[in-house]
Amino acid sequence: LAKTTQPISMDSYEGQEVNITCSHNNIATNDYITWYQQFPSQGPRFIIQGYKTKVTNEVASLFIPADRKSSTLSLPRVSLSDTAVYYCLVGGLNTGFQKLVFGTGTRLLVSP
């Protein structure tokens, strides 16, 4: 499983765009990149997933360069409720199930 590296913490203010970068130098050909969000005392929640280029949904955008050795989660105009830990995971299916290995995550603090 590819190891991921991301900043331990980030600070932002309401209304700003936040970009969290994750490096995954040994990503395999069949690996996908997935981001989860976790609020205190809750289970992680899927945010976005991609394989290459750019993926956008109603919550975030995910930018993946051609070499796929890194990815950037972009949160547009964050609010206080976006304060959470964000995990970048890399992996694929293994005989029908997905093994997730969580890294340290990035603790995002959004201030007024």
Place this chain on the structure above:
Amino acid sequence: DAMVIQNPRYQVTQFGKPVTLSCSQTLNHNVMYWYQQKSSQAPKLLFHYYDKDFNNEADTPDNFQSRRPNTSFCFLDIRSPGLGDAAMYLCATSRDQREGTDTQYFGPGTRLTVL
């Protein structure tokens, strides 16, 4: 709404006293997972069920067992809880999908306190 439910949300047990945590899902997913998350740490996979097939992670202590009597329910049994087992226990599910990747749906967790 389809979801993953964990009961209880908070569990207090005594050192060495067996405890069972439960998880149920209405998503009809084939795969169910148990994670342990200690304070300020990332979730760590303990084991998972692929249908009825049990898959243990190599470093999961023998003290932790699991049962899945049917598709909807999965239990985590801690036979002799130690102080180091105090943590949030997360249940998750995913579909059986042979290509690409899949999303895991997590429950709210059960916070276990060991006295």
